[in-house]
Amino acid sequence: MSLRRLPELLGPALLVLAAALLGLGVSASLQTYFLDTLVKVSIVIALYLFIGNSGVLSFGHIAFVALGVWTAGVLTVPEGQKDAIMPGLAHFLLHTNVGNVASLALAAGVGLVFAFVVGLPLMRLSGLAAGIATFGVLEIVNNLLRYWQSIGPGLNAFSSVPQTTGIWQAAIGAFICIGVAYAYQRSRFGRQLRAAREDPAAAASAGISTYRQRLLAFALSGGLAGLAGGLYVHLLPVEIDALSLDLTFITLAMLVVGGSGSLLGAVVGALAISGLDSFLSASENGVDVLGWHIDLPTGTTEIVIGTLMAVILVLRPSGLTGGREVSLPRRRHLSDLQKARAST
Amino acid sequence: MTTLALEGLNVRYGAVDAVRELSLEVKPGEIVGLIGPNGAGKSSTLHGIMGAAPVVAGDVKLGGRSLVGRRSEDVARAGVALVPEGRRIFAELTVEENLRLGLAARRTAANGHAFDSAFELFPILREFRRRDAGALSGGQQQQLAIARALVAEPDVLLLDEPSLGLAPRIVDLVFETLATIRERGLAVLLVEQRAQRTVALADRSYVLANGHLRLELGPDDAADTDRLIAAYMA
Amino acid sequence: MTLAFLNLSWQTVADALSLGGIYALMAVGIGLVFGVLRLVNFAYGQLIMAGAYSIAYASSWGWPTWTGIVLCFAVVLALSALMDRLVFRPLRTSSPAVMLVATFAVAFLLQSIAILAFGQLGTIASSMGPLNQPWDIGGVLVRKIAIVSIAIAACCLVLLQLVLTRTSVGLHMRAAAMDFTTSRMLGVRANRVIGGAVLISGLLAAISAFMLTARNPQVTPIFGLDDTIIVLAGVVLGGLTRPIAATLGGFTIGFASGILGGTLPTNQTQYLPSFLFGAVILVLLIRPSGLFTRGEALVERV
Numbered sequence: 001m002s003l004r005r006l007p008e009l010l011g012p013a014l015l016v017l018a019a020a021l022l023g024l025g026v027s028a029s030l031q032t033y034f035l036d037t038l039v040k041v042s043i044v045i046a047l048y049l050f051i052g053n054s055g056v057l058s059f060g061h062i063a064f065v066a067l068g069v070w071t072a073g074v075l076t077v078p079e080g081q082k083d084a085i086m087p088g089l090a091h092f093l094l095h096t097n098v099g100n101v102a103s104l105a106l107a108a109g110v111g112l113v114f115a116f117v118v119g120l121p122l123m124r125l126s127g128l129a130a131g132i133a134t135f136g137v138l139e140i141v142n143n144l145l146r147y148w149q150s151i152g153p154g155l156n157a158f159s160s161v162p163q164t165t166g167i168w169q170a171a172i173g174a175f176i177c178i179g180v181a182y183a184y185q186r187s188r189f190g191r192q193l194r195a196a197r198e199d200p201a202a203a204a205s206a207g208i209s210t211y212r213q214r215l216l217a218f219a220l221s222g223g224l225a226g227l228a229g230g231l232y233v234h235l236l237p238v239e240i241d242a243l244s245l246d247l248t249f250i251t252l253a254m255l256v257v258g259g260s261g262s263l264l265g266a267v268v269g270a271l272a273i274s275g276l277d278s279f280l281s282a283s284e285n286g287v288d289v290l291g292w293h294i295d296l297p298t299g300t301t302e303i304v305i306g307t308l309m310a311v312i313l314v315l316r317p318s319g320l321t322g323g324r325e326v327s328l329p330r331r332r333h334l335s336d337l338q339k340a341r342a343s344t
Numbered sequence: 345m346t347t348l349a350l351e352g353l354n355v356r357y358g359a360v361d362a363v364r365e366l367s368l369e370v371k372p373g374e375i376v377g378l379i380g381p382n383g384a385g386k387s388s389t390l391h392g393i394m395g396a397a398p399v400v401a402g403d404v405k406l407g408g409r410s411l412v413g414r415r416s417e418d419v420a421r422a423g424v425a426l427v428p429e430g431r432r433i434f435a436e437l438t439v440e441e442n443l444r445l446g447l448a449a450r451r452t453a454a455n456g457h458a459f460d461s462a463f464e465l466f467p468i469l470r471e472f473r474r475r476d477a478g479a480l481s482g483g484q485q486q487q488l489a490i491a492r493a494l495v496a497e498p499d500v501l502l503l504d505e506p507s508l509g510l511a512p513r514i515v516d517l518v519f520e521t522l523a524t525i526r527e528r529g530l531a532v533l534l535v536e537q538r539a540q541r542t543v544a545l546a547d548r549s550y551v552l553a554n555g556h557l558r559l560e561l562g563p564d565d566a567a568d569t570d571r572l573i574a575a576y577m578a
Numbered sequence: 579m580t581l582a583f584l585n586l587s588w589q590t591v592a593d594a595l596s597l598g599g600i601y602a603l604m605a606v607g608i609g610l611v612f613g614v615l616r617l618v619n620f621a622y623g624q625l626i627m628a629g630a631y632s633i634a635y636a637s638s639w640g641w642p643t644w645t646g647i648v649l650c651f652a653v654v655l656a657l658s659a660l661m662d663r664l665v666f667r668p669l670r671t672s673s674p675a676v677m678l679v680a681t682f683a684v685a686f687l688l689q690s691i692a693i694l695a696f697g698q699l700g701t702i703a704s705s706m707g708p709l710n711q712p713w714d715i716g717g718v719l720v721r722k723i724a725i726v727s728i729a730i731a732a733c734c735l736v737l738l739q740l741v742l743t744r745t746s747v748g749l750h751m752r753a754a755a756m757d758f759t760t761s762r763m764l765g766v767r768a769n770r771v772i773g774g775a776v777l778i779s780g781l782l783a784a785i786s787a788f789m790l791t792a793r794n795p796q797v798t799p800i801f802g803l804d805d806t807i808i809v810l811a812g813v814v815l816g817g818l819t820r821p822i823a824a825t826l827g828g829f830t831i832g833f834a835s836g837i838l839g840g841t842l843p844t845n846q847t848q849y850l851p852s853f854l855f856g857a858v859i860l861v862l863l864i865r866p867s868g869l870f871t872r873g874e875a876l877v878e879r880v
């Protein structure tokens with residue numbers, strides 16, 4: 001990995017760091033917004049790793065987030081309280097508990113493995129079919145987690161999970177996601193996947209297996225999504241209703257608005273939309289800004305975000321960043337396809 | 345009946361110039377042939393005329409009026425009919441429904457006899473009129489594609505490699521039909537790979553290579569077609 | 579003759595047929611737009627929700643029932659045309675991914691507007707009350723709305739079939755769905771065909787809204803959402819590319835839902851969505867063009 005591309009990593013990382021530091025400096029009630037933002041950044045990066053590099057849409061990633069929530073949550077609710085919120089829990093899970101970091105690692109692991117298994121059949125699909133199939137995965141996982149009492153709280157919220165996700169845990173989680181996404185996109189695998197996205201026929205003739213590269217990206221992104229889920233459940237009491245279409249939409253919106261083609265886009269989109277979302281949500285409860293009191297009706301937030309997303313899609317489909325990364329000005333790069341050809 | 349004129353036509357797909365500075369004219373009652381190797385830009389020329397490919401410079405005039413920039417359906421409704429490469433008939437519609445589709449571009453109201461002349465030229469279509477078009481053989485589908493273009497009563501007929509993949513007997517039929525169509529006064533632009541037969545049939549034939557018009561041949565050159573083209577390209 | 583041995587009542591069968599009919603109409607609405615625009619309208623459910631709210635508010639304002647229905651049609655058709663003009667047509671040349679996300683955005687946006695305007699709790703469409711009364715047919719009690727919706731759905735489907743097969747517009751629409759580019763080169767007017775599909779799709783959404791409201795008069799911002807998702811699954815299962823296949827898919831899923839919902843105990847029906855979408859994924863993998871089609875592939879494979 002050449003050092004010239006380092007700004008691609010540092011740019012997003014510094015943005016996250018700035019958000020984290022800001023979050024440390026505000027009051028406790030406002031801090032929740034920052035924490036939520038940082039977790040969303042992780043989710044959006046997970047989405048980007050797959051969607052951005054492969055060009056294939058996935059509506060299913062929140063399923064992996066949900067699995068991360070369930071894994072980390074079930075394994076860290078204090079034993080004495082498990083019975084209260086998870087009455088039907090399986091015996092093995094009732095008596096197994098792990099520490100904070102372990103829960104996050106396991107959440108990521110479960111996300112990765114599940115995404116891999118699901119991806120095995122699904123990664124052959126493209127376009128509309130992939131969108132519908134991954135939507136199906138979301139519905140299935142949501143349905144199962146909602147009613148299967150022996151693996152989790154079902155319809156109840158995860159209310160007794162130790163709230164270990166403070167600013168630093170959330171930020172470190174985001175850094176890990178940035179790091180993994182960066183390492184992946186600079187790697188041979190990332191280049192090959194992007195080459196396949198640019199020109200499938202040419203990539204195939206260069207010996208690239210689109211299916212395999214997609215599967216790898218899908219699994220990795222599932223792992224990151226799982227990690228984000230673990231962070232999420234340690235932040236506040238999550239329930240299954242929060243882990244479905246609405247969250248799918250908002251995280252997709254963040255990616256699209258920021259620019260689905262780059263890591264910077266993912267982070268910018270997440271921070272910008274989340275910031276907007278938080279500000280509007282706070283205004284729904286009444287805030288004072290520069291001497292003015294703002295009190296917006298409930299639901300304004302979603303309308304603004306929804307409209308923004310629709311407008312950006314029509315006017316500037318490549319997003320705020322145009323799919324570009326942070327880069328130092330220098331001579332033009334070879335396209336990913338040419339590089340892939342050179343390396344195989 | 346009106347003249348089709350291409351004036352300095354340039355068709356570009358993305359970064360590739362498919363057709364460069366092409367100028368030719370097809371008058372009513374003429375067949376003009378467009379021959380050349382694969383990728384020479386022959387199909388792109390027809391698509392450019394139909395408004396299905398981007399024309400970046402030059403003009404396409406029908407009876408003096410420009411067609412460039414118009415939507416495909418408007419070009420068709422102006423009196424230009426295309427018989428596409430690969431026939432492109434609607435396999436899941438019946439033969440009759442395929443023909444009814446052709447009526448969409450017709451400028452005069454269709455009466456009950458709209459298909460009569462088409463059935464005259466291609467009797468097999470009358471026999472199969474209620475069958476799904478997908479059940480027809482390749483040659484029959486080609487007849488359907490031509491009939492479909494003709495029921496629109498166009499002034500100009502464009503054909504994109506009609507003999508492709510057809511048995512010799514059917515190819516004969518197609519070329520004979522084209523001669524009959526010429527007699528009806530249509531202006532016919534025929535894109536073909538079978539250079540010799542095209543040169544023999546057409547009033548004029550142009551050889552296209554790399555998007556450029558390279559050589560003009562007349563019916564007298566028919567026997568020497570291949571030799572002439574090869575000599576020119578070498 | 580009773581259906582008691584199957585644990586089925588006539589009411590359940592009638593209800594299932596009725597739901598099948600409504601879902602069949604919704605499926606055609608979705609399938610038609612997909613055919614000509616190659617776009618899956620995720621916001622279809624919101625069209626239905628808008629229609630339902632029209633009926634609900636008309637009845638809460640004391641308007642006669644028929645004006646509520648007229649309002650429903652007006653609102654749904656207007657909204658449908660607006661969606662087409664502002665969002666679908668500008669994006670017609672974009673990639674399928676962008677179009678997918680765009681309709682998703684529109685759906686989300688409309689739902690949010692509804693929450694803002696109408697609140698989460700919902701309104702009752704009391705004008706539909708009479709339709710929920712049962713008819714006594716030979717000693718068997720069946721809800722009026724069940725019979726009415728079966729009749730309406732059947733009429734609509736027959737009418738639609740006539741339009742599609744006997745009229746020029748219908749022929750042009752079918753052709754455009756099969757091969758848009760060639761159709762245009764034959765003179766088929768793209769805008770008319772698309773406009774026609776959007777219009778019919780809107781009409782079907784309005785009719786579905788009316789019937790769904792009668793079945794369940796409680797109108798909330800998520801009214802019709804679950805139905806739309808299930809219908810979408812049905813359309814994919816039946817076959818996105820052909821209206822007949824989509825209709826059959828929609829009907830089958832509606833009918834099956836109705837029967838299973840009426841006969842199985844709740845703790846067994848709660849996993850229904852999983853089976854449903856598991857089937858959808860299987861179909862996409864094995865027979866991507868759908869179960870009721872002749873097999874041309876819609877999906878790109880690697």
